[in-house]
Amino acid sequence: MSASLPDTMPDSMFDTFFQAEARLFLLAGIRIALSEDGRDLTSLGIFEDSDLAVAHIVAKEDCVVAGLPLIPLILEFAGCEFQHLLNVDEGERVSSGAMLAAIQGPAQHLLRTERVILNYLGHLSGIATLTARYVAELKGSRTKLLDTRKTLPGLRYPEKYAVLVGGGQNHRLNLSEMLMVKDNHTDRAGGITPAVTKLRQAYPDDCPPIEVECRTLAEVDEAVAAQVSRIMLDNMDLPLLGQALARIPQGIETEVSGGVDLSNIAAIGALGPDFVSVGRITHSAPAADLSMRISRLE
Helix, strand or coil: CCCCCCCCCCCCHHHHHCCHHHHHHHHHHHHHHHHHHCCCHHHHHHCCCCCEEEEEEEECCCEECCCCCHHHHHHHHCCCCCEEEECCCCCCEECCCCEEEEEEEEHHHHHHHHHHHHHHHHHHHHHHHHHHHHHHHCCCCCCEEECCCCCCCCCHHHHHHHHHHCCCECCCCCCCCCEEECHHHHHHHCCHHHHHHHHHHHCCCCCCCEEEEECCHHHHHHHHHCCCCEEEEECCCHHHHHHHHHCCCCCCEEEEECCCCCCCHHHHHHCCCCEEECCHHHHCCCCCCEEEEEEECC
16 A cells, blocks of 8 residues: 655754754764764775765665755765755655755765765665555554654664654653553562552652553553553454453553554554554664765766
8 A cells, every 4th residue: 555645744854853862863873874984995095085976866666765854964974065956855755766866076975975875864764665654554543653662773863753754653762751661560560550659659749651561451451540641552462452442441542562564553543542553664664775876077
C-alpha cells in the first residue's frame, strides 16, 4: 500500500526538532562521523585545493527523503566552501532516478564528505520510507504510530526525526520524559501496584505521567485500578487485545506494542487503541539506496 504524504514538510521541522540537547547530539554525531573517516589521502593526492567539482545526489529507488538539512551542516564541519541547491523537499516521496540535491565546491571536500552525507541521508530516508508504509496501514483508524528507543547508539535524535518526516510520532526521547513501568520493574518490585505507589512517593509534588506495560488481563485490571496515565499492551494476540482494550476506561491512554509488523498493524488499528509503537521502523529499516555523482566543474 502506498503512503499518502503531504507535498512538503514545514521548513521549520528540522530546526524545531534539533534544538538544545538534540542539536548537541546531532553535531557531535557529525563530528564523529567525519573523524572516523580520517584524512582522505586519495583525494588529497589527486586533486589540488583549487580543483572544483559539482556533486549530484541521486535516488536509486523510490523513497521518502529525509535528512536534506544535514548536507550543509556536514559540509560546514568539513571546512568546505560550497553552494548547494535542493531539488526536492524534505519528506517528499521521490522516484528512482530523481536528483535530490546539487553541491558545488572543492573536489577534495566533496569526496571526503560523500560517504558521511550518503550514510545519513540513506539511513534517515530509509526510516522515513518504512514509517510512511506503517502510517499508511493505519489510515482510517484513530491509532497513531509511535517509535521506540530501539535506536542505534548516538543516532537516537536523527532517527526519531526521520520518523516524524515519515508521518509517525515520537514516543519518549529518553528515560526522563516519562515514568514507564516495564516487566522487569514490575517483577522486581513485586507487582504493578507497589511499583506505581513507589513512583508516586518518589515524585510527590509533580509526578510525571506513568505508563505501565501489561502482559495479562490481570495486569491490565491492576493498572486500571492504579489509575495510571497509559497502559501498554505487550505482545498480545488480536483476541486478547480486544478483551484488554474493552477493560480500559476512557481517560487512560492505550498503547499496543510487541510483535507488530506490516501484516497485522491494520487489524490492530481497527481495534481502536490510541497508539501502536513499532521498533522495526528504526531498528530494521533498510537504508534508501542513494548515490553521489561527482563531475568536473567546467
